[in-house]
Amino acid sequence: MLFSKSRELREYQNRRLDELAEPPEVGHELFVGLSALRDTLSSRYHSRDFTFAHARYLRSRVLALGLIFALLSPLWIVVDSLMLPTELLGYTLLGRVILLLGLVGVLALAYFSRERIRHIRFSAGMLLALPAGFYLLVLSMLPPDQVHGLVGYGFIPFLLVAALSVFPFTLLESLAAGLAMLGLLAFSQTVDGSWLTGHGVESIWLLSSLLIVSLAANHFQLSLLLRLYRQATHDPLTGLFNRGALEVHLEKVQAWQRDTEGRGSLVCVPCSLLMLDLDHFKHINDSYGHSVGDGVLCQFAELLVRQTRRHDCVARYGGEEFVIILVGSGQARALEVAERIRYAVEKTEFTGHDDEPIPVTTSIGVTHLQQDEPPQEALKRADEALYQAKREGRNQVISAVEPALP
Numbered sequence: 415m416l417f418s419k420s421r422e423l424r425e426y427q428n429r430r431l432d433e434l435a436e437p438p439e440v441g442h443e444l445f446v447g448l449s450a451l452r453d454t455l456s457s458r459y460h461s462r463d464f465t466f467a468h469a470r471y472l473r474s475r476v477l478a479l480g481l482i483f484a485l486l487s488p489l490w491i492v493v494d495s496l497m498l499p500t501e502l503l504g505y506t507l508l509g510r511v512i513l514l515l516g517l518v519g520v521l522a523l524a525y526f527s528r529e530r531i532r533h534i535r536f537s538a539g540m541l542l543a544l545p546a547g548f549y550l551l552v553l554s555m556l557p558p559d560q561v562h563g564l565v566g567y568g569f570i571p572f573l574l575v576a577a578l579s580v581f582p583f584t585l586l587e588s589l590a591a592g593l594a595m596l597g598l599l600a601f602s603q604t605v606d607g608s609w610l611t612g613h614g615v616e617s618i619w620l621l622s623s624l625l626i627v628s629l630a631a632n633h634f635q636l637s638l639l640l641r642l643y644r645q646a647t648h649d650p651l652t653g654l655f656n657r658g659a660l661e662v663h664l665e666k667v668q669a670w671q672r673d674t675e676g677r678g679s680l681v682c683v684p685c686s687l688l689m690l691d692l693d694h695f696k697h698i699n700d701s702y703g704h705s706v707g708d709g710v711l712c713q714f715a716e717l718l719v720r721q722t723r724r725h726d727c728v729a730r731y732g733g734e735e736f737v738i739i740l741v742g743s744g745q746a747r748a749l750e751v752a753e754r755i756r757y758a759v760e761k762t763e764f765t766g767h768d769d770e771p772i773p774v775t776t777s778i779g780v781t782h783l784q785q786d787e788p789p790q791e792a793l794k795r796a797d798e799a800l801y802q803a804k805r806e807g808r809n810q811v812i813s814a815v816e817p818a819l820p
């Protein structure tokens with residue numbers, strides 16, 4: 415998840431509660447801006463789920479731009495045949511055939527790599543590297559006194575740097591590609607003799623400015639993508655996954671279970687579901703106020719993240735109800751974890767404004783996620799177990815009655 419570490423989750427929650435309480439200050443906005451920059455600089459802090467969403471978006475860009483390049487490249491043969499002497503046409507024609515084959519390969523790779531993040535990243539890199547390589551090849555093969563005959567080749571580095579802004583690349587990825595294009599431009603200038611001339615410096619300056627504009631576009635594009643992803647999948651108060659994202663996650667876990675079984679594993683990877691509800695939460699709201707209730711929900715969310723492993727999924731199901739998916743844990747292990755959480759909640763000192771202590775307890779229903787059942791069935795079972803815990807006095811863990819195996 416995006417906030418896999420509880421420190422980050424707390425930072426986010428404090429920011430949200432501050433935002434609700436006060437108008438933004440300059441310092442606060444600077445902090446938000448810096449953390450957005452950290453998110454767009456590299457993919458290091460991106461969650462696994464966002465990385466998938468990001469790759470799908472990147473793939474759509476690769477397909478669109480790859481198609482444009484593949485259509486435009488052969489069309490330029492007409493210009494070459496009008497501008498270049500016949501004996502040189504062979505060089506560019508060969509280069510264009512290689513380029514076109516490469517672009518078709520990139521398109522095929524991106525098309526068939528629906529969920530393969532590495533392949534999609536590779537195809538995006540190749541989409542930029544192929545025209546650059548083609549230009550490099552033509553420059554290296556053509557006799558130096560004939561380079562001036564090339565028409566429409568000098569803009570390739572500019573076109574590719576402009577194309578960077580179309581992709582939601584991270585700043586470091588774009589910077590590396592942009593520097594490579596500057597290197598390509600410098601090489602072309604040494605070949606055509608314009609290196610360090612007035613015209614040459616002007617071109618380098620122009621390309622550098624274009625690169626800065628593309629980096630800014632990358633930053634805004636990626637931060638917008640992150641924000642939209644967050645809004646669609648996370649609960650704004652606690653920073654946990656929301657109900658929709660939880661349901662998608664459950665389906666993914668089941669698909670993974672089927673996949674491991676399909677690959678010949680004798681044992682299906684177990685997976686359990688915990689449904690938790692704060693006891694008498696209405697009383698907390700009524701006694702301490704709604705904003706303290708919000709603070710308690712955030713502290714509770716933080717405790718759940720601390721009590722679970724990185725690959726478990728913690729979600730706010732709605733109101734004061736939460737769900738945890740424990741991947742790789744069978745019923746017995748899930749009951750242990752649930753009991754540990756229940757005890758931790760009871761012993762933790764939740765605090766309101768002015769640090770006044772607020773006693774909080776939770777009831778928990780536990781069930782096992784069957785590989786082939788609709789996820790709603792498992793959620794319903796966990797909910798029934800939770801309400802049994804409520805009926806039997808609250809602050810306890812109840813295991814659901816599991817359906818008979820077929």
Ligand SMILES: Nc1nc2c(ncn2[C@@H]2O[C@H](COP(=O)(O)OP(=O)(O)OP(=O)(O)O)[C@@H](O)[C@H]2O)c(=O)[nH]1
Nearest residue numbers: 691692693694695696697699704707708733734804
């Ligand atoms: N502060 C705050 N309260 C919320 C939020 N969402 C739901 N609530 C409140 O949570 C309370 C839930 O009350 P009930 O469903 O009666 O449950 P309860 O008081 O916890 O009682 P039991 O679940 O039976 O132990 C309601 O008062 C809701 O207004 C929220 O985002 N913030």
